[in-house]
Amino acid sequence: MALYNGRQNPASRNINRRQGKSPLKIFLVTASIIGGIGLLALAGYLFFLYNSLPRVDRLADYKPPIVSQVFGDDGSLVGEFYLERRIVVPVDKIPRQLIQAFVAAEDANFYQHKGLDYVGILRAAVKNLLSLSKKEGASTITQQVAKSMLLTPEKKFSRKFKEAILAKRMEERLSKDEILYIYLNQIYLGAGSYGVQVAAETYFGKNVDQLNLAEMAMLAGLPKAPNYYSPIKHLDRAKERQAYVLDRMVKEGYITQAEAEHARAMPIVIKSMKTVNSDQSAYFLEHIRIQLEEKYGMDKLYKEGLRIYTTMDGAMQKAAYEAVVTGLKNVDKRQGFRGPLRYLAETEVDDFCRKVEDGIDTASLKEGSTYQGVVTAVNPAKGEATVRVGDRTGILSRKNMAWAGKLQLVNSWGKQEGKGKFLPLGSVVLVSVITPDVNKAGAVLALDQEPEAQAAVVSIDPRTGAVRAMVGGYDFHKSQFNRAIQARRNPGSAFKPLIYAAALDKGLTPATIFDDSPVEYDSGQEKAWRPKNYDNIYRGNVTMREALTNSINVVSVKILEQIGVDYAIDYAKKLGITSPLAANLTLALGSSSLTPLELTSAYAVFASGGYRTTPYFITKVEDSDGKVLEETAPPVIPVMTNNSSATVVDGDGATAPAQAPAPAAGSERGPAAVPVISPETAYIITNLMESVVTSGTGQRARALGRPVAGKTGTTNDMKDAWFIGYVPQLVTGVWVGYDQERSLGAGGSGGQAAAPIWTEFMKQAVARLPVKNFTAPSDITFATIDPQTGKLARDGAPGAIVEGFAAGTEPKSYDSDAPAADDAQ
Template sequence: MIRSLFRKLLWLALAATLLGTAGIVTAYLLVAGSLPKVDTLADYRPPIITRILSDDGTVIAEIYKERRILVPVERIPRQLIHAFVAAEDSKFFQHRGIDLVSIFRAALKNIQAGGIVQGGSTITQQVAKSLLLTPEKKFERKFKEAILAWRMEQKLSKEEILYLYLNQIYLGHGAHGIQAAAENYFAKNVEDLTLAESAILAGLPQAPSRYSPYRHFQRAKDRQRYVLKRMVEDGYITEAEAEQAEAEQIVIHPRVNQHVAEAAYFTEQVRRDLVETYGAETVLTQGLEVHTSLNLEMQRAAQQAVRNNLRNYDKRQGYRGPQKILSEADTVTFLAEQTRRLRRRPPVAGDYLRGILTGFDSRVLQVAVGDRRGLLPRDSFKWAGNLRFLSREDYLKTPEDPESDQILVPIGSVLELRVTRVRPDGSLELSLEQTPEAQGALVALDPQSGQVKAMVGGFNFADSQFNRVTQARRLPGSAMKPLIYAAALDKGYTPATVILDTPIIYKETRDSGEETEWKPRNYGKKFYGPTSLRTGLTHSRNIITIKILEDIGVNYAANYARRLGIVSPLTRDLTLGLGSSAVTPIEMAKVYAVFANGGIKVSPAYITRILDRDGKVIASVDPADFPDGAGPGQRLLQQRRERVISPETAYLITNLLESVVQHGTGWRAKALGRPVAGKTGTTNDLKDAWFIGFIPQLVAVTWTGYDQERSLGRQETGSRAAAPAWVAFMKKATRNFRVRQFNVPDSIEFRPIDPKTGLLVPEDTPDAIIEAFAPGTAPTRYALDEDRPKARDFFKLDLEEN
C-alpha cells in the first residue's frame, strides 16, 4: 500500500513538473517575442547632463532631466564594485543572470506577506528592469525580467553589465549613477572614493531616501556597517579593513555649485538660446558641453557691484523698519530652526542673515542669531534714521503716530544683518541691512567680438528670474544723446559747432482743439547761451540736443539709431533726443560697442563652442574646428560684422564721451585712471538711472530703477544711482587689462580753435583748445575780435549764419 501511494505521489510530482514546465514554456513563448531586444543595450545612451562652462572651462551650470555622468568601468575602483556586489548581488560573478536561491527566498517572503515585498533580483535583473521594462511590482514583470537577464548574460560581459548598472542606478537627491552620487555626497570623482565612502554609496540602492547621508546620517552609517560586513563575508576585504573603514570619519559635502547662483541670469539666457536651436529634449538629455564667453571673475565683480550699489542706494532712502515682530513663542521656534541651519553651515564674515533683537542699551543692540550672540553698535547704522528701541510691552502700549518720523523697533524684531566679524568665542559682530526694493542690471561685452563677459539681470535671481538686461525696456534718458550727436556729425556738424542754449517753446493743437505747450529745459533749469557741441554733450544739455535733432530731422536720427543697433520701437518726435523711447541695456551695450569698435557693429554673443555627448564639435566660433567646412549637424557661429558708421565718426563720438568723463557728468569714471569714454542717463522724473561707458577692450552698461516705475528720489541721477556700480565693476574687471589709448584714425585732423566761436586761432592763443575734426570739416576761418560770427540757432532767423 505504501509502495502504491509512493508511485501515485511520484506520478503527481511528475505531472506537476510537466505541467509546470509546460506552463513556463508556454509563458516564455507568449512573452518572449514581445520583449525588448537586448542588443539595444550595446549602445547605452541614457539621459546625461548638459554642462555650461565659462571661458576658462569652469562649470557654471548644469541642465538635465536626470543628473548622470557616465564613467567607464576602468575608472571605477574595484572596492566600489565589490561593495555594490556584496550589498546587492553576492553571487553576481557566478550566476548567469538569475539567482534561484535568492528568488526562492524572496518567494517565501512574498507568500508569507501575501504580495511582493522582496524582489530577490540580481544586478542583471535590476538593469533589465531599469533599462528595458517598467518598474511596477507584478509577477509578469518579474518573469520578463528573468528572461531578459538570462539573455543579457549571453550577450554582455559582467564588466559591461556593471557599467550599465553603476551608471544607471538612482542613488538619491537627484543623483543617477555613481559619479553623480560621488559628487553629490563627497564632492569627489569615483576614483577618489575611500572604502568607507564606497560602502555608504553601496548602501543606498535599497532605499535612497531612508539611508540618505544628508537627512539620516546614522541610518547611512548602519547601512554602511552592513555593506562592510557583507564584503568581509564574501572575501573582498579583511576584518581589519572593515573596522578601519567603519572608524573613518565621513564628511558629507552637499554638492553646491556656487557658480550657478553667480551666473544664473547669464546661464538662463544660454539655456534659452540652446532650447531655441536644439529643442528642450536634446538640451535636457543629450549631454552637450557648452562653452561660453562668460568670464567668471568679471561676473563675480558684476554681481557684487550691482548688489552693493543697490544696498547703498537703498540706505540713502532710509530704513523701512523690521521685517516682522515675533512673539516669545515664535522667537523660540525661529531661533531653533536657524540654529539647525547654521550648524550645517556656520556663518562667516560677509554673510547676510536674519537675527532677533533681544536687548539694547545706549551703545549697542543685542541680537540672537540661532544659538549665537550678536552685537550691533548703534553708531554703525546712522543711515537708518530715527529709530526707537523698546520692549514688547511698551510697543503694545505705544499708539501709532502717522506724523512721527520715528520707527519703532521692539524686542522680538526680525532684523536683516550682515556679519562683519566672527569672534573667537563664536559671537558675531554685525551691521544693519535691508534688502533693496529697487533693481539693477549690468552687462559687459567685448566690443570687437560682441562676446558677453558678464551679465547681472537683477538683485537676486532666486527672487526674480526676470532678466532686466535683455527683457526690461526702460527709458535711457540722456544716454540716448550720443546717438543723436553721432547722427549730427554725419550731417556736417563738428565738435566745435556752436549752438545757442536758449529757451524754446513748442505749441501743439490737439484733435480736441486744445492747445498745449512743451518747454524743454536743462537739468539745472538754466540756459547757457553759445555752447559748443562738445560742451553740450559733456554737460548733457537738453536744449542743445533738441535743437540739433530738429535740424537733422527726427526720422533721420531714428533710422540712424536703428542702424547702430536699436531694435525697440522709437518715438518719432523731438523727445527722442532726451531718451523717451524705452530700450534694453543689451541694446545700449551693442550701440556703444559700435563707437568702441571703430564703427563696426557686432551682435552680442554668449556661446563660443558646443560639443555633443561624444566630444564632437557641433558649433563653434572658430573656423579651425571645421577644417573641411561645417558638415551635417555642425554650424559655424559666425558673428556678423557690419560697418555702420565711419571710423572717423566713431572716434569723434568716443572723444566727445571722453570729455563727458573728464569734465562732465561721467566724472566718477575717472577713478579707473585710464582712457575712458562714457555717458550718464537720467530721465526727467528720475525713474531710470544709467551709466554706459567703455575702454578699448570692454563696454559696460549699468541701470538702476524700480520694476514698478517710480522716482528713484531727489538727486538720484545716473551719476549717483548707476555710475558707482559701473566704476566698482570696471575697477576689478580691467585690472589685468593693459592701459590703451583709443585708436585715432589717420585721417582725423587736429586744429587749435576758439571755444566760443568754433573758429581757428593761433596755437599760442590763450584759452585755445585743440579740437578733432573729420577730414575736410575743420574750420578755415580764423576768429578775430572784431569779426566773430554769431552762434547758430535754427529757431531765430536773425541769428543764422549767412
C-alpha cells in the same frame, strides 16, 4: 430524509454514500476547482507580464540621459543643462574597492545569485515580521537596475513580479560587470547627483578614480537614504553609515579590520568640484537654452550630452552678478528699512527654522550668503540681537544694522504698535553672514533686505560682438524676465551720444557753439513744451563738448532740431537700434524705450571705430562624439596703430606730426562686421564721452584708473538710471529701475545708481586687460581752441583747450578778426 428510531434511515445513508456527496469530498472538489482556476489565472497573468515587459536587450548599449555642458570662452565650465546630472564612466575606471563597497552595503550575494537573493528575501521577511514593520528590503542590485531603467516608480505588488522577471532576464543577457556599470552610473546619490562620478565631484571635489577608502564607503552608504545621510548636511549621520559599510566590507572579506579602522579615522573633507554657479549665470544660460531648445529639441539638449561653447567670460559674469547684487542693495538701503518680513509666535519658531534648515546645503553658514533668520533674544543695553538661522545662531550687532536707522529692540513677542521702527522677538529678517558659525553657533550677521528695484548688465567685446557677461535681474529664481534683452525702458540722456554722433556727421564739430538758454516749442497742445536742464542751470554759449559733458538738455534738443528728427532716427537705426523711435524732439532726451542690449550694442559701434557687429552668445556646439553641429566665426575689425600722418594745428595755425593711430595693414573684417560710421566720427564721439567721465556726470567711472568713455542717463522722476561706458576692449551697459515704473528716490540718478554698478563690474572685468588709449585715425586733426567762441586760440590764451576734428572741419579763424603777428609777416 427518513428517520428510524431517531437515527437516519440506513437505506438513506446507503443512498448518500452511493451518490458520493460526502461534505469533505465536496469541499475538496470545490477547492481544487478554485485552486486550478487561480493557478491558471496566475499563470496567465505571469505569461502576460512576461510578454508585456520591456526588453532588456537595449541595456547592453546603455545610454542614459547625460549632462550637456556649457563652456566659457576660456574653456572653463560655466553651466549645464540636464534632466539628471550624470557623467557616465566605464566600469574599468571605477575603483574595485568602490564596487566592493556598494556590493557589501547593498547586495552581499550579488556575485552568487541569478538576479534574486532568496536567502536575503527570507531574512528580510523574518525581520519585518518580528518588528511588525518594514525594517529591511531584499532588492538585489539587479532588481534596482530593473526598477530604475525599465519600470515606473509605482509602489504596487505587481511591480515586484515585474522586477523579479526582469532581473532574471538581465542576469541571462548581461554580465555582472555590465550590470554594475549601469547601476553605478544610474543610481541617485543625493544633492542632484546621478552616478558615482558626479557624486564624487559633488561631495569630495574629485574624479571617481581619485577617491580613498573612507570616501568610497561614504558614497556607498548613500543609496539607502541620500538626503538623510548627506555628508554635506549631516556629516555625523554620513559617518555612522560609512562605519556600517566598512564593517560590511570586512565581513565580506574585501578589506581587513585594520584597513577599516584606518578609513574610519580619516578626516572627511567636503569640497565640491562643481564650479558652476547657476545663480550668477542664470540669465545668460537661460537665453542660450531657449535658442538651443528651439533649434535642437529637448531630447538632444537635455539627454545627449552636447558641448556648448559660448562667448561668456566666467570671471566677468561672476563680477557682473556680484556688482548687481551689491549695487541694488545699496540703492535699496538708501530708501530705508521696510521692517521684518513677518512676525512669529514663540511656538512657531521651531517649525519655521526646520524649513530654513532644509534649504541650507552647507555644514556651516556660508560667508557672504543671505538667509532668513528669527530674532530669538535681544539685549537692548548692548544693542544686539540673537538670530536663529535654521539650527544655527548668530549675533546681529547695532553697527551691523546701522543702515536701518534707529531700530528699537523689544524683548517681547509679536508686532509692536507705535511710532518708530521695532525689532521684537519673533521678527523674521534677512541676514547676511559676515563671519560663519562654529559648531552651529556664534556667526556674525548683518541685517539685510532684498531689493525691490531691478538691474541689468550686458557687456560686449566691441571688436566682435561677443557677449562676455549678462545679468537680467536680481534673482532669476524669482523672476525669469531678462531685463537685459527683454525690458524696453527710456534711456534718458544715455541716448544723447547717438544724437551727437549724427550731428558730427552732419558737419557739426566739438567746437560748435550753442546757446544754452530756455526755449519752448509748440506741442500741439494747450501748453508749449519747454525742455529743462536737469540742474535748472542755463549756461549761455557752450560748445558741443561742454553740452555733452554736462548733459545739457536744452542744447541736445537744439542739436536735434538742427540736424532733423528723421535724419537722427535713420542714424540710430544704422547703429543697430531696432525699437520704434519717437519722431519728435523729445527723442533728444531719450524718450523712446530701448533694451540695454540694444543701446550697449550701439555704443559698441563707437568703441570699435565705426563697425556694427551683431551681438552673439554661442561660438560652437558639438555632440557627445565631438561632431560640430554649428560654429560662429567672429568678425575681424581693423586694429588701430600709431600713424604719423595725422596732424595737429598748433596755436599759431602751423601743422606738425601727431602720434595718431591708423588701421593696421592687411587686416580684414568678418561678415558680421559692417562699417556704418566713419572712424573719425567714432573717435570724436568717444573723445567727447571721455570728458563725461573726467569732468562730467560720469565721474564715478574715473575709479577705473584708465581711459574710459561713457554716458549717464536719468529719466523723469528718476524712474530709470543708466550708465553705458567702455574701454577700447569692452563696452558695458547698466540699467537700474523698478519693473512697475516708479521713482528710485534719493540717489536714483544714473551717476548714483547705475554708474557704481558699472564701475564695480569693470574694475574686475578689465583687471586682466592691458591699459589702452582710444586711438585716433589718420584723418583726425587737433587744434587749440577757445571754448568760449569755438575758434582757434593762440598759445598761452587763458582757458584754451586742444580739440580734435575730422580733417577739414577744424576752425580756420581766431577769436580776433585782426591777423596774428606771424600771419602778417
